[in-house]
Amino acid sequence: MANILSPDALQFVVIGVFLLTIGALIVSHKRPSFIFSLTTLALLLCGAVDIDTVLDNATNQGLITLLLLLIISHAIDKTALLKRIARKLIVQNYTQSFLRLFGISFFASALLNNTAIVASLIGSVKQNQHHAASKLLIPLSYAAILGGTVTLIGTSTNLIVDSFLIEQGHPGFAFFDFTLFGLTAGLICGGVLFLLKDWLPTINPGQQTDSGYLLEAEVAPDSELIGNTVEQNHLRNLPELFLAEIVRNDQIISPVAPDEVIYAGDKLLFSGNVHKVEALSHIKGLCLFAEYNGLMREELTEVVISNRSSIIGKTLKKVGFRALFDAAVVAIKRDGETLSGKLGEITLQSGDFLLLATGKDFQQRNNITKHFFIVSEQKISRKLSSKQDWLTIGGFLTIVVLAAANVVPLIIGLLFFLALLVMLDVTSYAEVKRNLPLNLLLVIVGALSLSSGLVNAGVIALLTDELSSTLVHTSPLMALIAIYVCTLLLTEFVTNNAAAALMFPFAWALIETMGLPVMPFALAVAFAASASFISPYGYQTNLLVHNAGDYQYKHFVKMGLPISIVYSTIVIGMLNWVYL
Secondary structure (H helix, E strand, O other): OOOOOOHHHHHHHHHHHHHHHHHHHHHOOOOHHHHHHHHHHHHHHHOOOOHHHHHHHHOOHHHHHHHHHHHHHHHHHOOOHHHHHHHOOOOOOHHHHHHHHHHHHHHHHOOOOHHHHHHHHHHHHHHOOOOOHHHOHHHHHHHHHHHOOOOOOOOHHHHHHHHHHHHOOOOOOOOOOOHHHHHHHHHHHHHHHHHOHHHOOOOOOOOOOOOOEEEEEEEOOOOOOOOOEOOOOOOOOOOOEEEEEEEEOOEEEOOOOOOOEOOOOOEEEEEEOHHHOHHHHOOOOEEEOOOOOOOOOOOEEEEEEOOOOOOOOOEHHHHOHHHHHOEEEEEEEEOOEOOOOOHHHOEOOOOOEEEEEEOOOHHHOOOHHHHEEEOOOOOOOOOOOHHHHHHHHHHHHHHHHHHHOOOOOHHHHHHHHHHHHHHOOOOOHHHHHHHOOHHHHHHHHHHHHHHHHHHHOOHHHHHHHHHHHHOOOOOHHHHHHHHHHHHHHHHOOOOHHHHHHHHHHHHHHHHHHHOOOHHHHHHHHHHHHHOOOOOOOOOHHHHHHHHHOOOOHHHHHHHHHHHHHHHHHHHHHHHHHHHO
């Protein structure tokens, strides 16, 4: 497609697209995949990239490797290995529990998807009878983040930077290029985290998973409650449940007075311990939200809404929740915030904690893992046999070893292994389609296209010219620090993947301008993009534990700031020592 703009105008437009992309990622509630899709379309329209470039980006070797790894990680997550380990992690001694949890999360995340690791272990941590979950969940998340930096396949961020390197004609990372730095920084930060363990908040284990839940029940026409006051109906004496509101004819009555009379059709909103929901079942003519939406509550599943879900910003009624997922919401919880109004009319947000009554088709739906992180003990995938368990784990480790030893290319090994998993009925073609991370694909293709647009429009060349005069007397170390700090700050506001994708072109410009080695700057972008310790929203593992532990933002700042400083100091110091 021929450029319809002059070179100067094209540069101006591409710079505008870049700045708008960053701005939208920071301030908008839209999913990064949506934003990067618009970015790609804008670049196509202005002629900064053509369709062939976009298609080439979609078939990038690093990207394909990443997609294969994520699909296979879902199959590995079906094995019983982590579940068996999880049951033995938490013991009466806190120090042992901390070290066991940190160790398994750290080393497992070096090879497996760190979000899946946290999601698999979070249930055991929440349900332990020895320690407040809030004393363990932040260490669990940080361990997964740190462990993901140890190998090429530990986190999607590393593979995204690898895909950019390949796009520039570089051979890309070797499997263990990250190991020296990630292992050193990870273990030292783990030690610092242990020393700071007394800073972790102690949130009552009996309340941490239940306080803040909102349950809705409707008064049926034949209810024994009708015509009596709240006090006469003993609705103020329910165990660990508090009658917070009554919704009557779309009017909210709050606070609820003891002498308030109950009428047919009233929606009663309770807050408190969702596990005491059975106390409501003994009241004749009182139906939970899940029940009058077609599902009983015998099978309950706890989930957290993913920050990539398309239901964010919509209500349960608008999204057609029951039909979409074959599940009805029993209760909603949001980061300690007091929710108000009918469940069906609450606008859903990323990180909302839902208790679902699930139907028979829930397990078979293709869209569950795209929208939710499952945090309850209930599995949504069928159980594998012991033979399938060992073949899955053993096969994956074999592929990793062969790739690390340069015997078989990683992408070839993963393709062969995925085909084997389908043949052995560990996974299926339908599951592969369901677990295809389309949103991540759109983010990376959009980011690669943006990088191509910056080059094609001459923005990178312009930046290089400006930097040549500005940085001629600047040391390589200062340039490295600048790239690292900018990426680190960006990753606390946008997702880790987006931060890596946006900062790499500028790192590459510095490399070319100053004639610097590629590896320290590429590694700096990857390590900094993964260093999301301060914000609960920059990394999916933080989001998971943020809700499960009833943490506040300040808890992540308090724990994450010293970890971020120590981690960054070690990484920058070692990169300078090894490469510069």
